[in-house]
Amino acid sequence: MSDLPPFQTLIDEHAGEVMAVLRGAVGRGDADDCFQETFLAALRAYPKLTDAANLRGWLITIAHHKAIDHHRAGGRRPLPVADIDEAGGAKDDTRLLGAASDSGVWEAVGALPPKQRAAVTLRYASDLPHAEIAAALGCSPEAARRSLHEGLKRLRKELA
């Protein structure tokens, strides 16, 4: 029939990361609902999946679609700019976001346009390389790089 592993292995291996990505994308309060929607959608589609090579990327893509749906349903409201005094001096992007466990930065990330937000979250919350971000977003690596770049530029401006 197929080479798909039992769905439980996807949960065991990737549920934590999916939850972290969703917390980054929609915030802690709504992450649980998006998490349910993500895995139910995945479960629904799973038997017909033809390529099991990148199940992690597949799940994270679904998570991003659910996060985007969530933002659309709520109306994309600009979120208050975060207070990032502690990260203000950081020149390095990884540190800018990495040090900012404070939810303000993620709220700013949440207010980015969908592709930029997805690229930033995938890069810094999930630590995916550009090629995998591209795969998850269904675009070219150049386009992924551009979304990431634009997203970071905007974040720097918003948070400055």
Next chain:
Amino acid sequence: MKAALNRLTERAAEEGLLDVAYTTADSPFGPLLLASTPRGLVRVGLPNQDAEQLLGDLAERVSPRVLEAPAQLDRVRRELDLYFEGKLTDFDLPLDWRLSRDFRRRVLRAIARIPYGQTRSYTEMARRAGNERAVRAAGSACGSNPIPLVVPCHRVLRTGGALGGYGGGLPMKEGLLRLEGVLES
């Protein structure tokens, strides 16, 4: 996280997305793997069998929507516990026979009717399944029984009373026959 996962399996069951539910259960012989579909119990994995391989096999042969969902197997676990305590002689569980076909399934259905504490020969099982001469095939049907314990293939012996084989190993077959009072303890 645990609450989120519990909610997920509940909702999956409600929405008809839980094709195979599984859990593990303790037994006097070691951990058992129990798996059911909406139709009934489909697979019992014995302690010496590789659980991961069994789950992979279920994903391939039944559906890849395989989830760990202990609540779905509460009734099975309860009846097995009672059986191992010697307090239950007849299982009353819906079974899903889809992992066996044709002659094998007929053999297994005949085995399911052997009463607690009694034994039959492989020859007799072959005859009941409609082909007296297919003794070897009856033996291999026992060997491939997907639902051991509940379909009690441990009650099938060689003509003359030799134990024959058992998927869970001969010590387990002996232990079960002792539990049921067929062998002296």
